[in-house]
Amino acid sequence: MKFMTIAASAALMVLPHLAMAHDYKIADLVIDHPMAIETPATARAGGGYLSVTNTGDTDDKLVEARADFLRVELHTSKDVDGLVSMVRLDGIDIPAGETVTLKPGGMHVMFMGLEGHPFQVGREIPVTLVFEKAGAVDVILQVEAREEHAPKDGDHSGHGDHSNHGASN
Amino acid sequence: MKLPVIAALLAVVVLGGLGVGWYLNTDRSGDQFAQCSSSTAVGGAIGGPFTLVDETGETVTDADVLSEPSLVYFGYTFCPDVCPLDNARNADAIALLDERDVKVQPVFISIDPGRDTAEVVRDYTDLFHPRMLGLTGSQEQVRAASQAYKTFYQIGDTSDPYYLVNHTTFSYLMLPDHGFVELFRREDTAEEMADDIACYVNAM
Numbered sequence: 542m543k544f545m546t547i548a549a550s551a552a553l554m555v556l557p558h559l560a561m562a563h564d565y566k567i568a569d570l571v572i573d574h575p576m577a578i579e580t581p582a583t584a585r586a587g588g589g590y591l592s593v594t595n596t597g598d599t600d601d602k603l604v605e606a607r608a609d610f611l612r613v614e615l616h617t618s619k620d621v622d623g624l625v626s627m628v629r630l631d632g633i634d635i636p637a638g639e640t641v642t643l644k645p646g647g648m649h650v651m652f653m654g655l656e657g658h659p660f661q662v663g664r665e666i667p668v669t670l671v672f673e674k675a676g677a678v679d680v681i682l683q684v685e686a687r688e689e690h691a692p693k694d695g696d697h698s699g700h701g702d703h704s705n706h707g708a709s710n
Numbered sequence: 711m712k713l714p715v716i717a718a719l720l721a722v723v724v725l726g727g728l729g730v731g732w733y734l735n736t737d738r739s740g741d742q743f744a745q746c747s748s749s750t751a752v753g754g755a756i757g758g759p760f761t762l763v764d765e766t767g768e769t770v771t772d773a774d775v776l777s778e779p780s781l782v783y784f785g786y787t788f789c790p791d792v793c794p795l796d797n798a799r800n801a802d803a804i805a806l807l808d809e810r811d812v813k814v815q816p817v818f819i820s821i822d823p824g825r826d827t828a829e830v831v832r833d834y835t836d837l838f839h840p841r842m843l844g845l846t847g848s849q850e851q852v853r854a855a856s857q858a859y860k861t862f863y864q865i866g867d868t869s870d871p872y873y874l875v876n877h878t879t880f881s882y883l884m885l886p887d888h889g890f891v892e893l894f895r896r897e898d899t900a901e902e903m904a905d906d907i908a909c910y911v912n913a914m
């Protein structure tokens with residue numbers, strides 16, 4: 542009985558949190574909708590995604606993502622006539638006045654070393670994003686269901702070629 | 711490190727160009743599937759015998775696996791970004807076909823058998839579609855299957871447990887008695903694929 546009460550109040554505390562706009566601000570940067578996509582139980586790697594809007598008039602650069610995994614890197618997926626490769630990026634440019642989006646099929650935060658701790662829907666992954674000028678900001682990536690991110694008809698945004706904008710390696 | 715990669719990529723682009731050129735130039739007029747695709751494809755050159763290991767650890771051949779219309783994709787489970795997108799798209803196409811009572815089996819063949827055990831490919835494919843079949847095998851078995859389908863992959867430095875694999879991302883429609891009939895690219899949507907596949911299966 543007591544457990545149920547605790548569970549219920551925990552749920553009540555979580556719900557408004559989920560409903561809240563999920564964005565973060567540091568200096569002139571707004572980080573929106575940081576999320577990861579669920580993985581199978583045996584997965585060793587997962588991808589993280591978010592968008593960064595630079596509302597200022599100085600270019601910035603995402604230079605690192607830190608999290609509690611064996612290895613965390615900034616990656617982009619490249620697609621050359623159907624031959625796909627992932628490439629490590631030294632940074633992701635965030636030009637003044639622009640929004641840069643890390644999204645499936647393009648740039649991503651690559652988390653390696655998930656063994657035994659897969660990304661399950663609802664899990665929250667603390668990540669520190671480090672920007673060259675704005676500095677470091679802690680964000681929480683919410684793990685979302687794979688089916689919410691299925692490629693939709695007419696949406697060809699998943700192509701590496703179009704999402705490499707801002708990448709530098 | 712960078713030069714061999716570039717050389718390998720060039721080799722692929724050249725080979726891939728030849729393959730696609732051949733694929734586009736082959737005359738297929740008069741065959742029963744002529745109305746199904748705007749591109750001109752023909753069976754025979756893509757596909758062929760393979761021996762692989764299925765999700766339960768059983769050794770299977772192409773004859774066992776491709777006994778029904780199948781959509782075949784080569785990839786690796788460590789790939790968290792592109793491969794899941796393509797597999798989810800293929801699963802969506804299969805689900806659309808299910809709604810039309812066109813039964814097609816989605817197949818995922820790992821080209822990273824060093825990490826992708828039978829258990830791992832089972833776990834992985836279950837995330838996308840209950841009927842998606844995961845296949846793996848020995849390095850030799852997987853290489854032979856990849857070569858039969860004219861796919862390309864390049865495994866990174868395996869002294870690093872988190873090595874990456876470059877690979878082609880086409881999906882192949884295989885029909886019993888006909889073999890390969892159609893190739894789908896990453897640009898193709900689930901809806902386009904479902905329409906094309908239904909046309910082929912209904913013309914069988």
Ligand SMILES: [Cu+2]
Pocket residue numbers: 616617627649650651790791
């Ligand atoms: Cu990656």
